[in-house]
Amino acid sequence: MFTPRPVGFVRSPYRETADVPKGLGAEHRAEGVIEILPEFELGLTDVEGFSHLLVLWVFDRAHGFELLGTPPSDNRPHGVFATRSPKRPNPIGLSVVELLARDRTRLHVRGIDMLDGTPVLDIKPYLSSIPGETLRRGWLAEAEGRKKT
Ligand SMILES: C[S@@+](CC[C@H](N)C(=O)[O-])C[C@H]1O[C@@H](n2cnc3c(N)ncnc32)[C@H](O)[C@@H]1O
16 A cells, blocks of 8 residues: 555635535536646646546545445435445545646646645546446436436
8 A cells, every 4th residue: 555645736616515516417617726736747748638637636524434325416325335425435536627728737627526725646637438328327317317207
């Protein structure tokens, strides 16, 4: 194992967890900045060529974990590994963001759902190779179906 350390921090309009849109149909269109620490700037070489990035980050304001929980998008409990709950054994978040522009160590992005000051562990280009028709959405599709009826 290794000791994780931040490569940067998120600058977000969201200060409190309650500020972030939640539940079925919630859209993440908020813009923000991922500020990479100067010692990692070289690692951003060529990142501009990618439209979307995967951001791995730390739920630094979550406490403890729940193996079973009821997410805001449903009224039924689901296992933590079947949800995106912040209360995880290893509190690691994963978000797909659109890269709008890069200004040296500052990545201007759209689609953030992190709080201001969230530590970033890693960034990778988003490359989806799974055709939409082969994806199954599990309990979420069922919850969406119940909401429509
Ligand atoms: C449902 S989680 C999903 C996060 C990420 N997209 C994922 O799938 O891992 C998003 C929620 O995490 C919470 N959150 C965001 N930043 C956080 C932080 N730094 N510490 C604790 N909770 C945070 C907010 O309440 C937000 O609504």
